[in-house]
Amino acid sequence: MSVSVDGPVTRSSVLDALEAAYPMLRGTIRDHDTKERRPFLRFFVCGEDVSLASPEDPLPEEIASGREPFMVIGAIAGG
Amino acid sequence: MKPSPAERELSREEVARYSRHLLLPEVGPGGQKALKAASVLIVGGGGLGSPAAMYLAAAGVGTLGIADPDVVELTNLQRQLLHKTADIGRPKTDSARETIGGINPHVNVQRMKLRLDSGNALEILSPYDVIIDGSDNFPTRYLLNDACVILGKPNVYGSVFRFEGQVSVFNPTVGGPCYRCLYPAPPPPGLVQSCAEGGVLGVLPGIIGSLQALEAIKLIIGQGDTLTGKLLLFDALGTKFRELTLNRNPDCPVCGHNPTIRTLIDYEDFCGVRALGDQEGGGEEITVEELKERLDRGEDIFILDVREPQEYGICNLGGHLIPPGELPARIAELDRSREIVVYCKTGIRSARAIETLRQKGFTKLRNLKGGINAWADRIDPTMARY
Numbered sequence: 001m002s003v004s005v006d007g008p009v010t011r012s013s014v015l016d017a018l019e020a021a022y023p024m025l026r027g028t029i030r031d032h033d034t035k036e037r038r039p040f041l042r043f044f045v046c047g048e049d050v051s052l053a054s055p056e057d058p059l060p061e062e063i064a065s066g067r068e069p070f071m072v073i074g075a076i077a078g079g
Numbered sequence: 080m081k082p083s084p085a086e087r088e089l090s091r092e093e094v095a096r097y098s099r100h101l102l103l104p105e106v107g108p109g110g111q112k113a114l115k116a117a118s119v120l121i122v123g124g125g126g127l128g129s130p131a132a133m134y135l136a137a138a139g140v141g142t143l144g145i146a147d148p149d150v151v152e153l154t155n156l157q158r159q160l161l162h163k164t165a166d167i168g169r170p171k172t173d174s175a176r177e178t179i180g181g182i183n184p185h186v187n188v189q190r191m192k193l194r195l196d197s198g199n200a201l202e203i204l205s206p207y208d209v210i211i212d213g214s215d216n217f218p219t220r221y222l223l224n225d226a227c228v229i230l231g232k233p234n235v236y237g238s239v240f241r242f243e244g245q246v247s248v249f250n251p252t253v254g255g256p257c258y259r260c261l262y263p264a265p266p267p268p269g270l271v272q273s274c275a276e277g278g279v280l281g282v283l284p285g286i287i288g289s290l291q292a293l294e295a296i297k298l299i300i301g302q303g304d305t306l307t308g309k310l311l312l313f314d315a316l317g318t319k320f321r322e323l324t325l326n327r328n329p330d331c332p333v334c335g336h337n338p339t340i341r342t343l344i345d346y347e348d349f350c351g352v353r354a355l356g357d358q359e360g361g362g363e364e365i366t367v368e369e370l371k372e373r374l375d376r377g378e379d380i381f382i383l384d385v386r387e388p389q390e391y392g393i394c395n396l397g398g399h400l401i402p403p404g405e406l407p408a409r410i411a412e413l414d415r416s417r418e419i420v421v422y423c424k425t426g427i428r429s430a431r432a433i434e435t436l437r438q439k440g441f442t443k444l445r446n447l448k449g450g451i452n453a454w455a456d457r458i459d460p461t462m463a464r465y
């Protein structure tokens with residue numbers, strides 16, 4: 001899915017826009033109160049794990065332009 | 080357990096059987112003998128374990144262990160090719176051995192009809208060279224990860240859900256990350272659905288389990304690049320693969336510099352599985368028999384169905400449908416003065432929904448124990464069970 005972000009494209013602003021568009025996602029990707037990433041999922045940008053980077057760091061141009069996805073990868077357990 | 084050098088020699092029949100391998104310089108007689116000498120434990124004889132076991136058997140892996148506590152069910156046959164229609168009700172380990180023996184009688188199959196736990200895992204894993212995680216639940220995945228790290232064994236990880244698959248090789252002994260480096264904690268029970276609740280396209284575990292067999296073979300013959308330090312994602316709807324780089328967490332509690340987990344722990348507790356069960360038992364459950372009786376008496380009970388619309392289409396109790404993802408936004412549809420019985424397929428998602436509703440101030444809530452499957456089993460045998 002794509003979202004539009006006003007101002008700098010960061011992890012925070014992308015997830016804020018996503019949660020505004022899909023309120024049911026609030027509290028599932030980031031903790032309701034602390035806004036910390038929940039431990040059973042990780043964030044990837046251009047194949048690299050950026051889960052531990054600052055949420056306010058600008059995301060690369062590929063993401064801002066929509067050419068590459070900002071990926072939220074969650075644990076699944078089916079077998 | 081290790082064969083003697085003479086036993087590792089390939090017979091005439093084996094040379095012919097494996098000739099397409101022997102023609103590959105990357106495998107050749109050396110690689111084929113390494114496969115014959117190798118032992119692989121497959122945890123879970125289900126959707127992932129089926130192709131993994133069948134390809135590893137065909138490839139000539141000398142010893143295959145299959146650990147699975149379950150018997151074959153009709154709903155397994157859409158994807159678990161180790162088992163046939165006539166096997167319904169039999170232990171999966173038995174039908175797995177028959178299928179594997181039919182593919183390659185040279186394979187020594189070790190059946191373990193059991194659930195791995197903290198008490199038996201280290202002993203069961205230790206004779207094997209490579210472990211394949213084809214399990215279907217978070218407690219077993221964390222257990223296998225920790226046991227493999229403690230024993231220094233490569234863990235070929237695969238998991239599937241709906242149309243999505245993940246594959247990796249967790250091998251901290253060669254510097255790679257482990258499962259806990261990737262996911263330090265599991266999702267709370269009920270937040271992420273299992274395949275039994277959310278479904279899975281049957282061919283998907285066929286692809287992911289085959290990739291697990293591939294990784295195991297490369298580990299054994301020491302050729303190519305494995306998925307150590309990488310997470311391979313497969314999107315079945317888009318037919319797209321994507322490879323992500325994984326980093327080792329130096330503070331990982333099991334493979335980090337100062338590990339705090341040095342022995343196996345209680346994984347059901349760690350994954351919150353037991354806590355949810357206790358909560359369900361906390362006086363708020365209702366059995367299908369009690370619900371039937373009270374409905375027959377004409378009591379005023381509001382029935383809330385927290386499944387997905389396609390599940391409602393398979394069978395329902397005529398309740399008000401609100402899929403779990405929409406519940407927070409649709410709470411206004413519910414009357415908090417009425418008694419609400421919440422149900423899903425098995426009782427897990429409904430327990431989670433009750434938690435959400437309680438946080439919003441609802442008090443008259445009952446969880447239908449065993450979900451609509453219990454209703455189909457015990458009240459209405461004509462109802463479809465899925």
Ligand SMILES: [Zn+2]
Nearest residue numbers: 257260331334
């Ligand atoms: Zn680790």
